[in-house]
Amino acid sequence: QLQLVESGGGLVQPGGSLRLSxxxxxxxxxxxxxxxxxxxxxxxxxxxxxISARDDWTYYADSVKGRFTISRDSANxxxxxxxxxxxxEDTAVYSCARVEPYYYCSEYxxxxxxxxxxxxxxxxxxxx
Numbered sequence: 001q002l003q004l005v006e007s008g009g010g011l012v013q014p015g016g017s018l019r020l021s022x023x024x025x026x027x028x029x030x031x032x033x034x035x036x037x038x039x040x041x042x043x044x045x046x047x048x049x050x051i052s053a054r055d056d057w058t059y060y061a062d063s064v065k066g067r068f069t070i071s072r073d074s075a076n077x078x079x080x081x082x083x084x085x086x087x088x089e090d091t092a093v094y095s096c097a098r099v100e101p102y103y104y105c106s107e108y109x110x111x112x113x114x115x116x117x118x119x120x121x122x123x124x125x126x127x128x
Contacts (some may be wrong), residue, residue, distance in 0.1 A: 002026040002117050004096050009122030012086055020081040020122060022096035029072060033099050034079045035115060036070060038092035038124075047110025048094070049081060053101030061107070064090075086126045093121040 008020040022034065035050040049060045049070040058070050069082040079096060097115040 004098070004117055004119035006094060006096055006119040006122040008080075009094060009124045011125045011127065013128050014087060014126055016086050016126070017082070017084045018086065018124060020083065020094055020096075020124070022079045022081075022119060024077050024098075027098075028074075029077050029079055029098070030074045032101055033103050033105055033109070034070075034072070034096060035099065035105075035110065036079075036081045036094060036096050037110070037115075038090075038094045039121075040089075040092040043092075045095075047107070050105040050109065051079060052105040057105050059105045059107060083124070086124075088126045091124060091126050093123050095119050095121040 003025045005023045012018055033053045036048045037045050038048050039045040048064055049068055051058050051070045051072055067085045072079050095118055097118045099113045099115050103109045103113045
């Protein structure tokens with residue numbers, strides 16, 4: 001069964017850090033381009049970051065560039081999102097998903113590519 005499970009969310013104060021993890025079962029994450037998305041209440045889902053299958057090329061949305069880092073751990077079949085200097089506007093449910101490896105990581109694939117399966121998401125709340 002193909003499955004993605006996110007973990008690592010929680011409540012953190014502004015300026016704090018969290019590390020999200022996306023764990024896969026039923027397939028190897030290294031064989032796919034992996035994306036992190038977030039959705040805040042009342043807002044559309046937005047792509048946050050992705051990492052390409054073939055060369056681990058990464059992309060970050062402008063809103064998180066310089067604060068978030070995506071990485072792949074092939075041995076543990078996980079993709080992590082290190083989030084530093086968190087802001088209240090980072091509050092959202094964060095989800096990961098995969099897409100075929102020929103979709104190279106860039107801002108354009110977040111909306112146009114057939115992402116899936118999806119994890120259940122993990123809540124990140126940034127508040128004092």
